[in-house]
Amino acid sequence: MDSTSDITIGQVVKSRAGRDKGRIFLVLSIVDDQHVLIVDGDLRKLDKPKKKKIKHLTVYNTVLPELKYKLDNNIKINNAYIRKLLEPFNKNF
Structure with a gap:
């Protein structure tokens, strides 16, 4: 089964396993068919993203198109921007 088809850059995910369990993240890039x-x-900054198995993530239906656009067009983003994008999700979950 190819699990990358249901995950995309800019997607909101929640960790299901590990030290970061329960935290909300954004998919920065897709490594292979099992890792992103x-x-x-905050915990995982842009210069040190966490490599995570897709099966350890809860994938939400939310994709942040502005993040994908900025990454695709090499527009500089910073950690504060990531935190700002995730703010509403951290309140809801």
Whole structure:
């Protein structure tokens, strides 16, 4: 089964396993069909994204198109921007 088809850059995910269990992240990039790089701008910053198995993530239906656009067009983003994008999700979950 190819699990990358249901995950995309800029997608909101929640960790289901590990030390970061229960935290909300954004998918920064897709490594292969089983791993993605995730960031939250706080614990996992843009310069040190966490490589995480997709099966250890709860994938939400929310994709942040502005993040994907900025990454695709090499527009500089910072950790504060990531935290700002995730703010509403951290309140809801």
